[in-house]
Amino acid sequence: MRNLVILGAGTAGTMMLNKLDSILDKEEWRITIVDQYETHYYQPGFLFIPFGIYTPRDVVNPKQDYFPPGVESIFAQIELIEPEKNQIILSNGRLLPYDYLIIATGTKINPQETEGMAGPEWHKSIFDFYTIEGAKGLSRFLKYWEGGRLVLNITEMPIKCPVAPLEFVFLADWWFTEQGIRDRVEIEFVTPLPGAFTKPRASAVFGDFLGKKNIKLIPDFNIARVDSEQKKIVSWEEQEVPYDLLVTIPTNMGDTVIERSGMGDELNFVPTDPHTLQSKQYENIFVIGDATDLPSSKAGSVAHFQSDILQENFLSAIEGRPLRAKYDGHANCYIESGFGKGILIDFNYDTEPLPGKFPLPGIGPFSLLEETRMNHYGKVMFRWMYWNLLLKGAELPIESEMLMAGKRL
Amino acid sequence: MPEKIIAGKTVNVDDEGYLVDYKEWTEEMALEIARAEGIEELTDRHLLVINFMRAEFEANGTGPSIRRLNKKSGVPTKELYQLFPGGPAKKAARIAGITKPQGCV
Numbered sequence: 001m002r003n004l005v006i007l008g009a010g011t012a013g014t015m016m017l018n019k020l021d022s023i024l025d026k027e028e029w030r031i032t033i034v035d036q037y038e039t040h041y042y043q044p045g046f047l048f049i050p051f052g053i054y055t056p057r058d059v060v061n062p063k064q065d066y067f068p069p070g071v072e073s074i075f076a077q078i079e080l081i082e083p084e085k086n087q088i089i090l091s092n093g094r095l096l097p098y099d100y101l102i103i104a105t106g107t108k109i110n111p112q113e114t115e116g117m118a119g120p121e122w123h124k125s126i127f128d129f130y131t132i133e134g135a136k137g138l139s140r141f142l143k144y145w146e147g148g149r150l151v152l153n154i155t156e157m158p159i160k161c162p163v164a165p166l167e168f169v170f171l172a173d174w175w176f177t178e179q180g181i182r183d184r185v186e187i188e189f190v191t192p193l194p195g196a197f198t199k200p201r202a203s204a205v206f207g208d209f210l211g212k213k214n215i216k217l218i219p220d221f222n223i224a225r226v227d228s229e230q231k232k233i234v235s236w237e238e239q240e241v242p243y244d245l246l247v248t249i250p251t252n253m254g255d256t257v258i259e260r261s262g263m264g265d266e267l268n269f270v271p272t273d274p275h276t277l278q279s280k281q282y283e284n285i286f287v288i289g290d291a292t293d294l295p296s297s298k299a300g301s302v303a304h305f306q307s308d309i310l311q312e313n314f315l316s317a318i319e320g321r322p323l324r325a326k327y328d329g330h331a332n333c334y335i336e337s338g339f340g341k342g343i344l345i346d347f348n349y350d351t352e353p354l355p356g357k358f359p360l361p362g363i364g365p366f367s368l369l370e371e372t373r374m375n376h377y378g379k380v381m382f383r384w385m386y387w388n389l390l391l392k393g394a395e396l397p398i399e400s401e402m403l404m405a406g407k408r409l
Numbered sequence: 410m411p412e413k414i415i416a417g418k419t420v421n422v423d424d425e426g427y428l429v430d431y432k433e434w435t436e437e438m439a440l441e442i443a444r445a446e447g448i449e450e451l452t453d454r455h456l457l458v459i460n461f462m463r464a465e466f467e468a469n470g471t472g473p474s475i476r477r478l479n480k481k482s483g484v485p486t487k488e489l490y491q492l493f494p495g496g497p498a499k500k501a502a503r504i505a506g507i508t509k510p511q512g513c514v
């Protein structure tokens with residue numbers, strides 16, 4: 001018997017579990033998956049909770065419901081990975097030996113990395129929306145807010161779902177309009193990037209949207225501290241931005257188990273081959289999803305494209321064949337832009353988001369880098385696809401490799 | 410590819426003025442690039458950062474992020490911004506003669 005252990009039963013871990021369970025020979029392989037929590041959160045849904053579009057109940061399901069029968073699932077904290085000994089130590093003291101390991105422990109926010117952020121005003125006038133607690137807190141806060149300065153701040157890159165902060169301010173603009181108080185709210189988008197987004201063409205398009213929606217862009221702002229008494233954020237160069245409500249995307253880091261195990265970079269992300277998804281240090285370890293140090297986006301769609309590549313390379317690895325499948329950095333993101341519309345971007349390591357059409361057999365085409373109702377439906381549909389197809393490792397009508405068809409250069 | 414004469418030497422630069430081949434860099438060039446960026450003198454602290462940037466680039470093929478710079482070189486983040494006003498990662502990369510650090514997506 002050979003042991004495959006999967007660390008983390010979030011988007012990527014659950015997907016890999018289902019894919020590999022359906023193809024590995026059960027006489028030969030024992031598969032074990034470990035996670036600390038029993039509840040699976042549909043994280044893209046967190047964006048909608050502050051505005052009352054989704055309730056917390058709309059974004060949860062038991063993890064167990066997505067595990068195929070016959071696999072061993074363990075709910076416990078992972079204490080340590082010992083790659084030299086090919087074993088895992090759980091916090092309950094249990095040892096898990098493995099022949100192959102898949103790391104899918106994701107990333108989470110670390111407000112304590114920024115001075116003054118996680119203090120007494122945390123979840124009172126300073127909120128995140130990357131956790132269920134933050135999203136719920138914001139939803140309560142916004143119900144009673146009379147208006148003022150809403151400042152959205154990205155602490156540092158990389159962050160998971162790098163378009164989510166833009167979606168948040170787009171939706172806020174729509175929501176305050178619906179509430180009839182848009183004229184009493186100033187919205188500012190404060191980012192360490194030189195523009196609205198990372199890549200030039202998309203950045204220009206999103207910058208225009210911000211302008212049209214009367215949202216002020218403050219670029220090149222690297223936050224040093226939050227002064228929660230004076231209600232202002234201060235950059236390393238002493239630039240100050242006052243707020244009444246601060247919505248922050250705190251520093252995103254990999255889990256501390258990666259640090260404890262000495263396997264991460266300065267943000268606890270695991271050095272990973274950008275094409276094969278094999279760990280750069282250990283041949284029998286693969287890494288997928290937000291836990292990697294890849295320069296691709298940290299998104300569910302990315303984890304999905306990676307899962308096809310990882311499946312192929314995993315089969316090659318266990319049979320001693322060279323790893324031929326190559327991940328190209330493909331990402332595909334629906335961006336909610338408010339008022340029932342959305343924008344779609346599709347890109348990879350080498351090709352930045354371009355305008356044009358995105359063909360999707362049976363459903364599409366969607367418009368790229370343009371605001372349409374159809375793109376909004378794409379986003380709405382994504383939740384259904386996530387629970388019913390994506391997590392179960394089913395085929396989606398979309399290629400893992402980025403295609404140029406429809407794109408305009 | 411555009412060419413540029415820096416400290417008397419003709420070198421290739423990219424569209425944004427970053428050196429294309431970090432091996433063409435000399436310390437004299439660093440001072441000239443720094444002055445064009447508004448930094449009059451290169452102190453030992455500047456040079457420490459610049460040499461660290463070059464070592465990182467040699468090892469990893471890309472310049473470090475500010476967090477990495479801070480963590481691995483030991484220079485406090487606040488000081489990095491004082492040494493290289495307007496963005497330590499990019500500015501120090503330019504002066505160190507390495508390519509622009511890859512932004513993340």
Ligand SMILES: Cc1cc2nc3c(=O)[nH]c(=O)nc-3n(C[C@H](O)[C@H](O)[C@H](O)COP(=O)(O)OP(=O)(O)OC[C@H]3O[C@@H](n4cnc5c(N)ncnc54)[C@H](O)[C@@H]3O)c2cc1C
Nearest residue numbers: 008010011012036043044078106161255289290299300301
């Ligand atoms: C607000 C928001 C909006 C988003 N919108 C989109 C979107 O529109 N489209 C899109 O594609 N993506 C979106 N994403 C991103 C997407 O949710 C993530 O990229 C995706 O969930 C990553 O999957 P993962 O498996 O790598 O990590 P996760 O799903 O986060 O799973 C990691 C798992 O590892 C477990 N774990 C970690 N450490 C330990 C430990 N020490 N012991 C035990 N268990 C551990 C965790 O409990 C967790 O279950 C969004 C994310 C957020 C926060």
